[in-house]
Amino acid sequence: MSSTIMKQILVDMDGVLADIYAHLIAYEYRESGILLNQQELNGKLEGEAFPSFEKVVRSKGFFRTAPVMEYSVEGLNYLNNKYKVLIVSSATEFPDSLTEKLAWLNEHFPFISWKQMIFCGSKDSICGDIMIDDHIKNLGSFPGRKILYTQPQNALIQDPSLERVNTWQEIVGML
Numbered sequence: 001m002s003s004t005i006m007k008q009i010l011v012d013m014d015g016v017l018a019d020i021y022a023h024l025i026a027y028e029y030r031e032s033g034i035l036l037n038q039q040e041l042n043g044k045l046e047g048e049a050f051p052s053f054e055k056v057v058r059s060k061g062f063f064r065t066a067p068v069m070e071y072s073v074e075g076l077n078y079l080n081n082k083y084k085v086l087i088v089s090s091a092t093e094f095p096d097s098l099t100e101k102l103a104w105l106n107e108h109f110p111f112i113s114w115k116q117m118i119f120c121g122s123k124d125s126i127c128g129d130i131m132i133d134d135h136i137k138n139l140g141s142f143p144g145r146k147i148l149y150t151q152p153q154n155a156l157i158q159d160p161s162l163e164r165v166n167t168w169q170e171i172v173g174m175l
């Protein structure tokens with residue numbers, strides 16, 4: 001019997017598995033006619049950057065129809081064979097997102113079982129060895145290895161305690 005214990009890795013959904021910025025940009029344009037570009041979004045939290053954010057994230061179907069981040073299916077499948085993967089998403093802030101996120105994961109990541117999905121509020125009680133997230137508020141208090149997935153809201157952050165990645169190919173290359 002192998003004595004190797006698989007490391008537990010926590011993977012965020014929005015901004016890591018789901019290309020939520022592309023989705024927000026498209027929704028914002030549809031809602032208000034404002035077409036935002038990357039530059040205008042840098043350094044601002046989503047709620048500040050997108051005038052229609054509060055309405056959009058509470059609209060039916062928003063999370064269910066989010067585009068999948070490039071190479072994330074292959075990347076997560078790779079991690080899932082090597083680590084104990086948990087998908088951790090702060091979903092209770094937007095209660096309608098719970099069923100949408102579950103259906104979205106089942107459609108796009110069928111190799112992830114229901115036992116690996118944690119839809120929570122704050123993430124600071126979830127244990128793991130490695131965390132991949134795009135938000136400092138989640139990585140900040142995490143005691144393990146912290147991997148920051150680049151998104152416009154975190155683009156200006158420089159923090160040596162974080163390992164920044166820009167693509168899923170980079171994640172696969174380092175883990």
Ligand SMILES: [Mg+2]
Nearest residue numbers: 012014015134
């Ligand atoms: Mg996120």
